[in-house]
Amino acid sequence: MLNISAEHKKEHLYLEVYHYYRKLILEGRLLPGSKMPSLRKCAQELKLSRTTIENAYLLLAADGYIIARAQSGYYVTGIASKQHLLTPEKQDKDITPCLYDFASSGVDRESFRFDLWQRYIKSALRQGDRMLSYGEPQGESDFREVLADYIRERRNVICSPDDIVVGAGLQPLLQILCPLIHERKTVSFPTPAFTACSTIFQDYGFDVHYRDKSCDVIYVSPAHMTKWGEIMPVKRRLELIRHAEIDDHLIIEDDFENEFVYFQKPTPSLFGLAGGENVVYIGSFSRLLLPSIRVSFMVLPRSLREKYTKKAAFYNQTASKAEQIALCQFIRDGHLASQTRKLRRLYSQKLKALSQAVRETFGQDCQIQTGAAGTSLALTLPCSLTGSELTDRARNRGLGLEVLRENGAEVTLVLSCSSIPSKDFLPACQLLKEVTGS
Known part of the structure; x- marks a missing residue:
C-alpha cells in the first residue's frame, strides 16, 4: 500500500498516486483488463481526497496505462504486457526507466490543472444533442470564432472565422494544405529537423530543400528559429515578406512556442505584417495544454480559402469535437491566457x-x-x-x-x-x- 510521507504531503499528491499505480502496472502486479479500485475506495484507503485520486487516474489514462469505461470505472490496458513479447535483449533495453528526459517535447506535469480541464470536457459531453453528430469539417464554428478573436489580440492575425481550418495536429493540416498548392513544386525548411513536416510535403510530390530562397514555398518558424529559442528579427521578417511578394512565393508560418518569449516584447506575426497575403499561419496548443490534446489550426489567405471552400465538404474533421467545445469555453473564460x-x-x-x-x-x-x-x-x-x-x-x-x-x-x-x-x-x-x- 502506498505510504504518503510528511515530506511528500507538501508536494502534488496525485503524482505520488500516479507513480505508485504506474509501478504496479509495469511490474505486472496489476494485470491487463483488471479493474482499478474505485475513486471512492482508493481515496478512503489512501486517506486522500477523491479529487487527488481522480487527477492521478486521469494522468494514468493520458499516458495509456488505464482506460475509462462508461458507468463501469477504470481498467488496466495492455501497455505493460506488450513488453513481455520482446526478446530479452530488447526487453532490457526498452524498459530502462527514463529518469531525466532532456529530449522531451512534453510539458511540466505540475503546470496543468487536470481537474479544471476535466470540468470543461464534462461540460462539453453534457451537450448531448450536439455530440450526436459529426463535427463540422472545417472545425466547430463557435470555436473558430473564438480562435479568430484570440489570434487577433495575441498575434495581430486579422482574419474571419471562415479563414480558419481546425485539425488534429500539424500533419493533418498540411495534408489539407498540400493539395491546395499542388502547382508549387519546391519547399524550403530552415533545417532538416522539421522531418514531421517535410515528410508530408515529400508524400505529395514536393522537392524538399533547406534555406533555399528560390523555392515556391518557404516554411519558417519565426519564434523557434533554433532549438535554443532564437527569434527572427522584425527586419528579417519584412525582408522575407517582400521577397515572397516579388517572386510570388508562399510563406508557411509555424508559430510554434510564440507564447514563450521572455526577454523582449513578442514580435509581430508574419501573417499580420503581410496583411494576410502570401502567408499561411499555423498555430497549436500542445505547449500550453497537453500534447495529447490534439487541436491545431491554420489560417488561409483569401486565395487559398476559396480553393479550400470548394473541397471542404470532402474532408472529415480530425480534431475531437468534445475537445474543440471544451477549449472554446476554456479560452472564453480566460483560462488559456x-x-x-x-x-x-x-x-x-x-x-x-x-x-x-x-x-x-x-x-x-x-x-x-x-x-x-x-x-x-x-x-x-x-x-x-x-x-x-x-x-x-x-x-x-x-x-x-x-x-x-x-x-x-x-x-x-x-x-x-x-x-x-x-x-x-x-x-x-x-x-x-x-x-x-x-
Missing part, C-alpha cells in the same frame, strides 16, 4: 535554473546557448562519442538526450527544461557528466 502567463513565468525560471545547474556541473568546460524564447538551451561540451553512441549510453542510464551536432571532439546537445522538475536539474546534469565522460 492565465495558463500562458503561468507557463511563461515557470519556463523562464526553469531555464535559468537549468543553466545554473549546467554551469555548476561542467564549469568552464562547456558552452551554453540560450535564446529569447522557448524551453530549451544548447550545450556544447567535450565528448569523443558519436551521437548514436551517446544517446544509447544515455538511454541505458535513464537519460533522454537529443544530439544536435558532433564532430568527434565535442558534442552539442539540446536540453529541454519542460518535463524535468527543477529540483532534479542538478542530479540530471551530474548523470549527463558521467555519460559524456566530460
Whole structure:
C-alpha cells in the first residue's frame, strides 16, 4: 500500500498516486483488463481526497496505462504486457526507466490543472444533442470564432472565422494544405529537423530543400528559429515578406512556442505584417495544454480559402469535437491566457535554473546557448562519442538526450527544461557528466 510521507504531503499528491499505480502496472502486479479500485475506495484507503485520486487516474489514462469505461470505472490496458513479447535483449533495453528526459517535447506535469480541464470536457459531453453528430469539417464554428478573436489580440492575425481550418495536429493540416498548392513544386525548411513536416510535403510530390530562397514555398518558424529559442528579427521578417511578394512565393508560418518569449516584447506575426497575403499561419496548443490534446489550426489567405471552400465538404474533421467545445469555453473564460502567463513565468525560471545547474556541473568546460524564447538551451561540451553512441549510453542510464551536432571532439546537445522538475536539474546534469565522460 502506498505510504504518503510528511515530506511528500507538501508536494502534488496525485503524482505520488500516479507513480505508485504506474509501478504496479509495469511490474505486472496489476494485470491487463483488471479493474482499478474505485475513486471512492482508493481515496478512503489512501486517506486522500477523491479529487487527488481522480487527477492521478486521469494522468494514468493520458499516458495509456488505464482506460475509462462508461458507468463501469477504470481498467488496466495492455501497455505493460506488450513488453513481455520482446526478446530479452530488447526487453532490457526498452524498459530502462527514463529518469531525466532532456529530449522531451512534453510539458511540466505540475503546470496543468487536470481537474479544471476535466470540468470543461464534462461540460462539453453534457451537450448531448450536439455530440450526436459529426463535427463540422472545417472545425466547430463557435470555436473558430473564438480562435479568430484570440489570434487577433495575441498575434495581430486579422482574419474571419471562415479563414480558419481546425485539425488534429500539424500533419493533418498540411495534408489539407498540400493539395491546395499542388502547382508549387519546391519547399524550403530552415533545417532538416522539421522531418514531421517535410515528410508530408515529400508524400505529395514536393522537392524538399533547406534555406533555399528560390523555392515556391518557404516554411519558417519565426519564434523557434533554433532549438535554443532564437527569434527572427522584425527586419528579417519584412525582408522575407517582400521577397515572397516579388517572386510570388508562399510563406508557411509555424508559430510554434510564440507564447514563450521572455526577454523582449513578442514580435509581430508574419501573417499580420503581410496583411494576410502570401502567408499561411499555423498555430497549436500542445505547449500550453497537453500534447495529447490534439487541436491545431491554420489560417488561409483569401486565395487559398476559396480553393479550400470548394473541397471542404470532402474532408472529415480530425480534431475531437468534445475537445474543440471544451477549449472554446476554456479560452472564453480566460483560462488559456492565465495558463500562458503561468507557463511563461515557470519556463523562464526553469531555464535559468537549468543553466545554473549546467554551469555548476561542467564549469568552464562547456558552452551554453540560450535564446529569447522557448524551453530549451544548447550545450556544447567535450565528448569523443558519436551521437548514436551517446544517446544509447544515455538511454541505458535513464537519460533522454537529443544530439544536435558532433564532430568527434565535442558534442552539442539540446536540453529541454519542460518535463524535468527543477529540483532534479542538478542530479540530471551530474548523470549527463558521467555519460559524456566530460
